[in-house]
Amino acid sequence: xxxxxxxxxxxxxxxxxxxxxxxxxxxxxxxxxxxxxxxxxxxxxxxxxxxxxxxxxxxxxxxxxxxxxxxxxxxxxxxxxxxxxxxxxxxxxxxxxxxxxxxxxxxxxxxxxxxxxxxxxxxxxxxxxxxxxxxxxxxxxxxxxxxxxxxxxxxxxxxxxxxxxxxxxxxxxxx
Amino acid sequence: xxxxxxxxxxxxxxxxxxxxxxxxxxxxxxxxxxxxxxxxxxxxxxxxxxxxxxxxxxxxxxxxxxxxxxxxxxxxxxxxxxxxxxxxxxxxxxxxxxxxxxxxxxxxxxxxxxxxxxxxxxxxxxxxxxxxxxxxxxxxxxxxxxxxxxxxxxxxxxxxxxxxxxxxxxxxxxxxxxxxxxxxxxxxxxxxxxxxxxxxxxxxxxxxxxxxxxxxxxxxxxxxxxxxxxxxxxxxxxxxxxxxxxxxxxxxxxxxxxxxxxxxxxxxxxxxxxxxxxxxxxxxxxxxxxxxxxxxxxxxxxxxxxxxxxxxxxxxxxxxxxxx
Amino acid sequence: xxxxxxxxxxxxxxxxxxxxxxxxxxxxxxxxxxxxxxxxxxxxxxxxxxxxxxxxxxxxxxxxxxxxxxxxxxxxxxxxxxxxxxxxxxxxxxxxxxxxxxxxxxxxxxxxxxxxxxxxxxxxxxxxxxxxxxxxxxxxxxxxxxxxxxxxxxxxxxxxxxxxxxxxxxxxxxxxxxxxxxxxxxxxxxxxxxxxxxxxxxxxxxxxxxxxxxxxxxxxxxxxxxxxxxxxxxxxxxxxxxxxxxxxxxxxxxxxxxxxxxxxxxxxxxxxxxxxxxxxxxxxxxxxxxxxxxxxxxxxxxxxxxxxxxxxxxxxxxxxxxxxxxxxxxxxxxxxxxxxxxxxxxxxxxxxxxxxxxxxxxxxxxxxxxxxxxxxxxxxxxxxxxxxxxxxxxxxxxxxxxxxxxxxxxxxxxxxxxxxxxxxxxxxxxxx
Numbered sequence: 001x002x003x004x005x006x007x008x009x010x011x012x013x014x015x016x017x018x019x020x021x022x023x024x025x026x027x028x029x030x031x032x033x034x035x036x037x038x039x040x041x042x043x044x045x046x047x048x049x050x051x052x053x054x055x056x057x058x059x060x061x062x063x064x065x066x067x068x069x070x071x072x073x074x075x076x077x078x079x080x081x082x083x084x085x086x087x088x089x090x091x092x093x094x095x096x097x098x099x100x101x102x103x104x105x106x107x108x109x110x111x112x113x114x115x116x117x118x119x120x121x122x123x124x125x126x127x128x129x130x131x132x133x134x135x136x137x138x139x140x141x142x143x144x145x146x147x148x149x150x151x152x153x154x155x156x157x158x159x160x161x162x163x164x165x166x167x168x169x170x171x172x173x174x175x
Numbered sequence: 176x177x178x179x180x181x182x183x184x185x186x187x188x189x190x191x192x193x194x195x196x197x198x199x200x201x202x203x204x205x206x207x208x209x210x211x212x213x214x215x216x217x218x219x220x221x222x223x224x225x226x227x228x229x230x231x232x233x234x235x236x237x238x239x240x241x242x243x244x245x246x247x248x249x250x251x252x253x254x255x256x257x258x259x260x261x262x263x264x265x266x267x268x269x270x271x272x273x274x275x276x277x278x279x280x281x282x283x284x285x286x287x288x289x290x291x292x293x294x295x296x297x298x299x300x301x302x303x304x305x306x307x308x309x310x311x312x313x314x315x316x317x318x319x320x321x322x323x324x325x326x327x328x329x330x331x332x333x334x335x336x337x338x339x340x341x342x343x344x345x346x347x348x349x350x351x352x353x354x355x356x357x358x359x360x361x362x363x364x365x366x367x368x369x370x371x372x373x374x375x376x377x378x379x380x381x382x383x384x385x386x387x388x389x390x391x392x393x394x395x396x397x398x399x400x401x402x403x404x405x406x407x408x409x410x411x412x413x414x415x416x417x418x419x420x421x422x423x424x425x426x427x428x429x430x431x432x433x434x435x436x437x438x439x440x441x442x443x444x445x446x447x448x449x450x451x452x453x454x455x456x457x458x459x460x461x462x463x464x465x466x467x468x469x470x471x472x473x474x475x476x477x478x479x480x481x482x483x484x485x486x487x488x489x490x491x492x493x494x495x496x497x498x499x
Numbered sequence: 500x501x502x503x504x505x506x507x508x509x510x511x512x513x514x515x516x517x518x519x520x521x522x523x524x525x526x527x528x529x530x531x532x533x534x535x536x537x538x539x540x541x542x543x544x545x546x547x548x549x550x551x552x553x554x555x556x557x558x559x560x561x562x563x564x565x566x567x568x569x570x571x572x573x574x575x576x577x578x579x580x581x582x583x584x585x586x587x588x589x590x591x592x593x594x595x596x597x598x599x600x601x602x603x604x605x606x607x608x609x610x611x612x613x614x615x616x617x618x619x620x621x622x623x624x625x626x627x628x629x630x631x632x633x634x635x636x637x638x639x640x641x642x643x644x645x646x647x648x649x650x651x652x653x654x655x656x657x658x659x660x661x662x663x664x665x666x667x668x669x670x671x672x673x674x675x676x677x678x679x680x681x682x683x684x685x686x687x688x689x690x691x692x693x694x695x696x697x698x699x700x701x702x703x704x705x706x707x708x709x710x711x712x713x714x715x716x717x718x719x720x721x722x723x724x725x726x727x728x729x730x731x732x733x734x735x736x737x738x739x740x741x742x743x744x745x746x747x748x749x750x751x752x753x754x755x756x757x758x759x760x761x762x763x764x765x766x767x768x769x770x771x772x773x774x775x776x777x778x779x780x781x782x783x784x785x786x787x788x789x790x791x792x793x794x795x796x797x798x799x800x801x802x803x804x805x806x807x808x809x810x811x812x813x814x815x816x817x818x819x820x821x822x823x824x825x826x827x828x829x830x831x832x833x834x835x836x837x838x839x840x841x842x843x844x845x846x847x848x849x850x851x852x853x854x855x856x857x858x859x860x861x862x863x864x865x866x867x868x869x870x871x872x873x874x875x876x877x878x879x880x881x882x883x884x885x886x887x888x889x890x891x892x893x894x895x896x897x898x899x900x901x902x903x904x905x906x907x908x909x910x911x912x913x914x915x916x917x918x919x920x921x922x923x924x925x926x927x928x929x930x931x
Binding site: 229263264265283284285286287288290291294295307309310344351352375376377378379380381 | 812
């Protein structure tokens with residue numbers, strides 16, 4: 001059974017709202033660095049970048065941070081390919097970094113992202129923006145910006161579909 | 176992405192898995208540029224460098240790769256150990272297994288020794304061939320492919336249409352045997368240039384062209400790779416004198432001048448300057464020899480990561496489960 | 500004296516046969532059992548299995564004295580019996596080398612003591628098989644062992660002058676030199692057949708010409724001095740062609756081929772499992788085909804096993820470090836039959852002749868030359884030609900397990916062996 005929990009419009013409204021929240025919280029975009037967690041986190045970071053730049057009328061920096069090599073469950077899975085890590089030349093040192101991911105679940109991905117980030121440098125602050133928070137946290141980690149809280153059963157799976165990876169923008173629950 | 180359990184020969188790879196290794200190496204090199212030098216991926220895992228031949232550069236390259244992935248590295252220099260007192264490969268392997276080796280990187284003078292190790296069941300973890308006899312040196316071929324792709328291609332692709340010349344002692348070269356088949360699999364067109372005494376007698380099925388003279392075609396290649404002439408070959412009558420070899424097959428300033436403008440030089444090292452390559456060629460702007468060394472670490476990190484980090488017991492579709 | 504009637508058997512052509520054994524010899528033989536008066540004999544129903552003379556091997560390594568961990572005369576004899584052999588020829592590359600009357604007599608005595616089959620020692624051509632000076636060939640020929648074949652097997656008599664002298668010298672007693680044809684300079688450090696496979700996998704190649712050049716030289720030498728030459732384990736198409744040429748010229752040369760060279764190719768080296776490492780090396784498919792044809796048309800006279808036992812540690816290692824050789828006595832008939840009879844190249848009767856009477860003739864083993872007939876020594880085997888069995892290295896009677904045929908399903912199961920009127924194997928189990 002599949003049901004749509006966020007439509008295309010819902011997603012774009014959520015991104016726009018989060019963009020405003022980020023700007024409000026950080027008092028502008030000057031020191032901001034958006035880091036998407038591949039794959040869909042990078043797409044969301046790009047959309048946030050676009051919205052924030054529009055609102056502020058000036059470019060905001062973004063990059064990507066692959067967390068595969070920092071995962072704690074590598075041995076439970078077959079070998080997996082790596083995704084790009086692209087940090088702007090200005091680096092992370094002293095920046096207000098916003099990690100961006102699609103689904104916030106156990107918190108392990110974010111733990112890995114924090115470790116990866118720590119290897120690169122020492123940001124002033126690290127914040128977290130997610131499109132969906134489905135609960136079931138296994139670590140003491142919380143999100144700063146949430147598109148939508150969606151209570152789920154563990155057995156269910158949440159799929160975020162985003163163009164260009166999929167034909168549509170939507171979030172569905174399966175199971 | 177189907178990654179082999181062991182890396183014994185380039186024959187263990189498909190075009191797809193070879194490109195997966197190169198792409199992984201590319202991501203790792205990017206991480207390194209992004210200052211992420213040390214990764215926790217193989218923390219608590221033990222990698223044994225089992226070297227039956229002296230090869231400081233290959234050993235250090237693997238050691239660096241393993242350490243950047245936080246693995247513990249045990250250097251087992253079999254030349255100066257109980258092996259020289261006659262301990263068999265089997266007993267050494269059983270000892271390493273008992274000590275908890277999670278992977279074995281082996282360099283051995285006998286062709287096929289790594290395959291014996293992998294097939295025998297003496298070792299449970301992956302076996303990585305770091306050069307066996309005159310047979311294979313798969314990570315060298317991968318780092319050469321990576322270096323060539325960086326220059327002429329890009330991430331996700333192969334070496335399609337690239338023209339590679341391998342020059343010199345093909346007969347005794349595991350680097351040649353590995354590069355011929357990997358580069359061809361990735362779409363390159365390989366030409367071997369050597370005197371007949373340094374070529375196998377039956378070469379018919381190899382995906383190569385053969386030439387006895389370097390000056391006939393040097394201007395056609397994108398990459399020219401002179402091979403090291405082993406000192407011990409010089410007294411075995413494969414060619415009359417060192418001088419004659421270097422005059423007719425060595426890479427020198429005149430030949431380099433005839434190469435295509437964008438063509439490059441690779442060498443597996445260590446070089447015999449003045450024999451298969453002269454100093455001006457080795458140090459020229461065309462030479463990617465230093466890049467090869469740096470790339471070697473990324474390629475070996477990629478191999479260690481892909482062979483060791485994941486589980487090879489699980490079905491591939493386990494990845495489709497939702498990411499936590 | 501006990502009398503035994505083997506009734507209801509068939510001969511190698513498939514005709515029914517009944518054989519009455521009296522003591523050591525065959526007393527009567529008939530298609531029709533009622534023609535044989537066997538009122539006091541023990542009657543054994545052969546249930547249609549094949550009765551054939553026991554096999555004769557011209558090329559066996561028994562490893563005693565010196566390497567008893569690999570094989571002894573006793574264990575090698577038992578292994579021979581398991582394969583249906585009634586006579587084997589012990590190669591002299593023991594430690595000490597069988598290059599004196601003392602050593603050949605010792606091996607001969609050990610064979611008699613084992614009492615399972617005839618063990619005929621082969622003497623070394625040169626002292627210590629070192630290829631420098633002739634061993635005391637005549638002393639060995641006149642010893643109790645009555646040596647007729649001389650060979651430096653494992654080493655080639657590469658010095659042409661020495662080879663010439665050896666060929667001349669054995670004319671005294673109509674002996675024969677069995678040459679291991681391998682030019683040492685062309686094969687220094689060689690590991691496998693030189694060809695596409697060796698080129699690919701980086702093992703040092705062993706060119707066919709290293710064998711062929713020695714054979715060409717030696718047939719000319721044998722012709723020149725008018726002596727008898729036997730070529731051990733021929734392995735290449737070129738060797739077959741040279742031997743054919745020599746025979747057409749009337750040169751007195753005979754040749755053997757091993758069962759493994761009739762079936763296996765150098766592709767197996769790609770496994771790097773040294774169980775496939777052998778001297779001469781496994782060759783191309785085209786060589787295998789030429790060897791089969793050469794055997795079928797008589798260019799190659801006989802099949803010999805080159806049974807070469809090695810302890811496990813000699814094979815459980817890197818290819819370069821491993822010993823050359825395969826065991827072969829127990830599987831010789833099954834493998835040869837598969838290569839020659841199943842392929843339609845040879846009749847079973849002819850195959851048996853090439854594995855019994857023909858080698859006996861070359862070596863002068865008089866008890867084994869004649870076919871099964873009245874008055875002949877009662878050394879015979881019972882073969883279940885239809886029974887399929889799987890070769891299993893764990894079940895070898897030999898002390899060593901280095902068979903390249905492990906796991907292969909074959910036919911021609913040797914069921915029983917009678918040696919000089921005594922059962923030495925019943926239902927696949929060697930007695931003693």
